Amino acid sequence: MVGGSLHExxxxxxxxxxxxxxxxxxxxxxxxxxRELEAIAGEAEREQRxxxxxxxxxxxxxALNAASMFELDDVIDPARDAxxxxxxxxxxxxxxxxxxxxxxxxDTW
Numbered sequence: 001m002v003g004g005s006l007h008e009x010x011x012x013x014x015x016x017x018x019x020x021x022x023x024x025x026x027x028x029x030x031x032x033x034x035r036e037l038e039a040i041a042g043e044a045e046r047e048q049r050x051x052x053x054x055x056x057x058x059x060x061x062x063a064l065n066a067a068s069m070f071e072l073d074d075v076i077d078p079a080r081d082a083x084x085x086x087x088x089x090x091x092x093x094x095x096x097x098x099x100x101x102x103x104x105x106x107d108t109w
Contacts, residue, residue: 012071012072012073013073013076014063014066014067014072014075015076015077015078016062016063016077017063018062018063019058019063020061020063020066020071021061025054025057025058025061026054028057029050029054033049033050033053037050063075
């Protein structure tokens with residue numbers, strides 16, 4: 001949804017409830033921990049472990065964590081007017097391409 005990179009767009013904003021990851025977090029847990037989950041005999045115990053691992057993935061994938069590693073420009077409060085942030089990005093993009101930047105300045109997602 002961000003064109004394969006968080007470094008190409010001119011501005012990348014997220015709400016605090018956003019999660020960043022390659023796919024749905026529960027699906028990622030089921031694939032990434034497949035062997036561990038298959039080793040759990042009971043269905044209820046296996047699903048409990050999926051819930052635990054998914055909760056941990058949700059904590060790690062929060063937008064604030066991504067922003068702390070410089071993958072996002074800002075995590076904005078959806079209660080305030082975010083139009084000013086988008087308008088500022090559009091004004092900067094209208095100034096022309098950055099050196100070495102692709103033709104796309106703003107991703108809509």
